[in-house]
Amino acid sequence: MTKSNLQTVPDSITLIQRVKNNFQESILTTRNCMEELAPIIAQAAAHMSQALLTDRKILICGNGGSAADAQHFSAELLNRFERERPGLPAIALTTDTSTITAIGNDYHFDDIFSKQVRALGQAGDVLLGISTSGNSRNVIRAIEAAHERGITCVALNGREGGEITGLLSGHDVNICVPGSSTARIQEVHGIVIHCLCDLIDYQLLGQG
Ligand SMILES: O=C(CO)[C@@H](O)[C@H](O)[C@H](O)[C@H](O)COP(=O)(O)O
Ligand SMILES: [Zn+2]
Numbered sequence: 001m002t003k004s005n006l007q008t009v010p011d012s013i014t015l016i017q018r019v020k021n022n023f024q025e026s027i028l029t030t031r032n033c034m035e036e037l038a039p040i041i042a043q044a045a046a047h048m049s050q051a052l053l054t055d056r057k058i059l060i061c062g063n064g065g066s067a068a069d070a071q072h073f074s075a076e077l078l079n080r081f082e083r084e085r086p087g088l089p090a091i092a093l094t095t096d097t098s099t100i101t102a103i104g105n106d107y108h109f110d111d112i113f114s115k116q117v118r119a120l121g122q123a124g125d126v127l128l129g130i131s132t133s134g135n136s137r138n139v140i141r142a143i144e145a146a147h148e149r150g151i152t153c154v155a156l157n158g159r160e161g162g163e164i165t166g167l168l169s170g171h172d173v174n175i176c177v178p179g180s181s182t183a184r185i186q187e188v189h190g191i192v193i194h195c196l197c198d199l200i201d202y203q204l205l206g207q208g
Helices: 012-053 065-078 097-106 114-120 137-148 162-167 182-205
Strands: 058-062 090-092 126-131 152-158 173-177
Touching: 012 058, 012 126, 012 152, 012 173, 012 182, 058 065, 058 114, 058 137, 065 090, 065 126, 065 182, 097 114, 114 137, 126 137, 126 162, 137 152, 137 162, 152 162, 152 182, 162 173, 173 182
Parallel strands: 058 090, 058 126, 126 152, 152 173
Antiparallel strands: none
16 A cells, blocks of 8 residues: 555544444443353353363364464463463364465365364364354364264354354354454454353363
């Protein structure tokens, strides 16, 4: 973008008001789904704790900001959250550029997660698939691959849940954040991820 493409810089009052609008929307989106999502998040955390207590693991995938969320969650599990504890087995399927580029190049970008799920997943693991639209093909394929392997799926999605919602079955859990803004949905996803960490630690270690 060149300088001539730029609009005149708005005054700081306008900028401050925009910041406040962002905060306001984020607060509303979060408040609107708290009651509805709390029991669903608890259910997802129970599946994850059960997997971890039986020597299974958590696999996580998503694109863009959700790839960052996948890595955020795996880091909290592998290292620690708020309390001292041994590391917990979790793999963000978004990090190995050699694997991702090889699969994307030789097969299709839609397969970058599903091939890893088939290679690494075991029955009893949990897959956390993150997508604000619920329509990302590579996350959809990862869920299909997880089902083939007897892996429980937790979908962390948004809007009306997209295609992913229709794919879920059995013990799968659908954590769907209503709203139309990807950014606002992602902000709630951040809280959900920290709730999952908190509940997993509580179920594994008891009251801190
Ligand atoms: O973080 C953002 C937007 O806030 C973007 O990087 C966003 O995650 C990407 O456009 C993703 O590809 C969107 O995918 P999804 O959430 O619909 O599955
Ligand atoms: Zn983002």
